[in-house]
Amino acid sequence: MFRAFLYLIVFLLVMSVVRSVLGIVTKAFSGLSSSTSPQAGASSSRPPSSPPTGGELKKDPVCGTFISTATAFQKSSGGQTYYFCSTECRDKFPG
Numbered sequence: 751m752f753r754a755f756l757y758l759i760v761f762l763l764v765m766s767v768v769r770s771v772l773g774i775v776t777k778a779f780s781g782l783s784s785s786t787s788p789q790a791g792a793s794s795s796r797p798p799s800s801p802p803t804g805g806e807l808k809k810d811p812v813c814g815t816f817i818s819t820a821t822a823f824q825k826s827s828g829g830q831t832y833y834f835c836s837t838e839c840r841d842k843f844p845g
């Protein structure tokens with residue numbers, strides 16, 4: 751009787767461990783597949799295959815990354831509007 755109870759406890763423990771491990775693994779995998787792309791060509795930019803919905807794609811004149819006008823950082827210079835991927839690029843841009 752005691753042994754059966756012990757087995758039950760061990761079984762429950764193992765199940766909870768397996769569950770938490772599976773949760774971590776699935777979380778890690780879904781995070782990996784959504785945030786990083788296997789191609790490491792461009793440095794620290796969004797994957798070009800999945801642009802954010804809405805807006806038009808414009809090229810960042812500083813680093814060359816394509817960004818959506820809906821999410822880009824804008825700067826007006828000489829009657830033209832420029833779009834940047836980050837505030838760093840915007841600050842680097844002359845004008």
Ligand SMILES: [Zn+2]
Pocket residue numbers: 810812813814815834835836839
């Ligand atoms: Zn940029």
